[in-house]
Amino acid sequence: MESRAPLHELGDDDLVAAAGRGEREALRVLVERWGPRVHAFLRRALSSSHDADDLTQETFLRLWRAAPRYRPQGRCAAWLFRIAGNLARQELRRRKVRSLLLGETPTSLDDVVDSLPAPAAFDPESPLRADEIRRALAAALAKLPGRQRLAVLLRFYEEMSTAEIADALGTSPRAAESLLARGTRRLRQLLRAQA
C-alpha cells in the first residue's frame, strides 16, 4: 500500500486534491495554514471581525465544495483569495443595498478601530503601537473604495504580485495595476490629510 506524507507536510495543491476526495482533515490543514491570512485580509477589507469570521468560514466551505473541480496549478493561494475577494465584494455591495433599503449607517470609525488588533499584538519597536497611527492607517484604509482597498491589501498584506492580484480580483493585470496605483495614491493623500 502506498504511504503518504503527513497532511501538514503536503503542498496546497495536494491538500485541495485530498479535500476534493472528501478528506476533511485536509481541509482542516488548509484552514490552519491559510485561515489566519484570509481572516486578516477580510477583517481589514470589511473593518469587522464578526463579518471576517463568517466570511472566512464561507471561503473554506466554498473551497470544500469546489475542490473536486480544482485543477492543480500551484495557484491555490490566488484561488483562495479570489473566493475571499468575491465574498468581500458581495458583502460590500450588500452593505450598500442595506444602507439604501434599510437606512443603516455605513461602518463607523469606532467599528474600524474596534476591529484592529490591540497594541500588544505589535512589535515593541513598531510605530503601530501608537494608537493614533494605528487609527489613522485603519481609517484611511476604510475610506478607500472597495476594489482599491482589496488591491492594496492583497499587495501589502499578502505581498502578491500585480498578476496575482489581477487573478484574485478577476480582472486584467492592467486594471489591477491601476487599482493599486489609485489606491496607494489615495491612501497617501488620506494619511497626509490626517497627519
Place this chain on the structure above:
Amino acid sequence: MHRPCLDAPRILAASKGEALGADERQHLETCVRCQEGLAEVRRITVLLKELGEAERGSLAPGRLWPGVEARLEAPGLRARLPLPLAGLSRLTQEVLRPSVAAAWAAGVVGLLLGIWLAPRSPSAEPEEPYTWSSLVEGRVSLSAVYESSFGTETGEARGVEWEFEREAPASGDDSSGTGESRQDGGQP
C-alpha cells in the same frame, strides 16, 4: 533631456525593489519629489505589512476550524445551493430577517391602505353628491358627473373643471339656483 516624474505604478514598483530603467534611476537620484513619494510609499508598505502580521497573529490558533467544521456538519440550504445562489440567499436572508420583514410588510400595508383610502379622502370627495336637478339646471356638466363616476385620463383636467363647476354657484348670488343668474353674476 528632462524626464517627467515617475508615475504611481513606477513608484510602487521601485518601492517593491523592482528594477527601474536607467533614465528612471537617474531621475530618481535627482528629483526630491519622487524621492519623497518613494519614501512615503515605503513607510506605508512597512506599516501595512506590520498591521497584516499583527492581525494574523492576533487570531488564536485553531479558532477558525470549529466554525468551518460546524457548518460542514450541518449544511443548511445555503451550503447546498449552487455558488451564485448561495450569495443571493445570503442577501435574501438579510432582507427577510423578522424585523426587516416586518418593516417591509408595514410599508406595503401602509401603501395599500393609502391607495384604498385615497379616493375617499375629503379633498377628493365631492362636497355634495351630484343630483339630477343640478345636472339639468347646468350647475354641473355631464362630463364632471362622468368623471366623478368613472375617473378621468388626466387628473389635472378634472381639477380645473371641478373648480369651475363647483365654485361658480358659491361666488354668485344664485338663490334661485338657475344657471342664468350665475352667468349674469347674480344680477336679476
